[in-house]
Amino acid sequence: MSLTPEQNAEIDELRSNPSETLRVVSEGMEKHLYHAIPVLDHGFVRVIDYMGDDAAICQAARVSYGKGTKSVQNDEGLIRYLMRHWHSTPFEMCEIKLHVKLPVFVARQWIRHRTANVNEYSARYSILDREFYIPAPENIAAQSAVNNQGRGGALEGEEAARVLEILKADSARSYDNYQAMISQDGQEGLARELARMNLPANIYTQWYWKVDLHNLLHFLRLRADAHAQYEIRVYADAICNVVADWVPAAYRAFEDYRMGAVTMSAQMVDCLRRMIKGETVDQDTSGMSAREWREFKEMIDS
Known part of the structure; x- marks a missing residue:
C-alpha cells in the first residue's frame, strides 16, 4: 500500500485534532476514520x-418518534423488517465518503454503480x-470454460511465470514511454491528457x-459475492468490515x-x-434451461 507523504501528513493532522460535535456518531466507525486499509x-x-x-x-422510518424507541431490540427488529421487505428509503439516511486507490480496470467496473458521487484523480493535470x-x-487464472465472464483454474509453473513476466514488462515499457512523451526538462513533449492513453489498465488511480x-x-x-471478480471483491470485503462496525x-x-x-424464480419455487x-x-x-437448472441445484444442494 502506498500513501503519499502529503496523505500521511493529512491523516496525522486529522487524527491529532478531534472535534466536538452535537451530531450522532457511530463509535464503531470512529475507529476507522482516516485509517487506510490495505487492498x-x-x-x-x-x-x-x-x-x-x-x-x-x-x-427516518418512524419520522415522528424523534430518536426512535428506547429499546435496542425494537430498533433492530424494525431494521430487519425494513431490510426483509425491501424498504430502501430509511437506509438512504446514512452516508459514507471513501478515499479509494484502485487499478483502472477495477475502477471501470466500480463506476458502473452510478448511484454515488465520484471525483477521480485527473491524469489531464497530474x-x-x-x-x-x-x-x-x-x-493468475485461465479463462473459465463455463462462464465467459469468469476465471477457471489457476495457472501454474512456467505458464504462470510467463504471464507474470509479460504483465510486468508491458507495464514498465508503457510507463517508460508515457514519461518519454510528456513535456519535461525543456522538451515540448505531448500533452498529459494525450500521453495517458498509452498507459495500461492495471495502473492505479484514486478517487473520492x-x-x-x-x-x-x-x-x-x-x-x-463469491462470483464477483477477485480484484473488486477484495475492496468490497474491506468495506464490508467497515460497514459492520458502522451500522451493526x-x-x-x-x-x-x-x-x-x-x-428463486416461480419455476424454481414450483420445482422445490x-x-x-x-x-x-x-x-x-423442470421447464428450466441448463444454466437455470445448474443454478437451482447449487442453491438447494449447497
Missing part, C-alpha cells in the same frame, strides 16, 4: 467522513505514479466516492436477507415444492 498490492480504502448510524435508520497491479501467482447506505449495500451484495444491526440484517439469501412432496424432478421436467 491488493498498492491499493487502499479509507473513510473520510460519514453520516448517521443504526438509530438514524429507525428515526502525472500518474509508477504503480501497477501485478496479481499474486495464486490469482460518496454513497448512501442503501446503494452501498447494493454494491456490496454484487461485489462481495443493519449489516446483520443485510447478511441475513441479502448476502445469505437466495432468489414438487421435490418436497416426493416427486422426482430433473432438468427435462
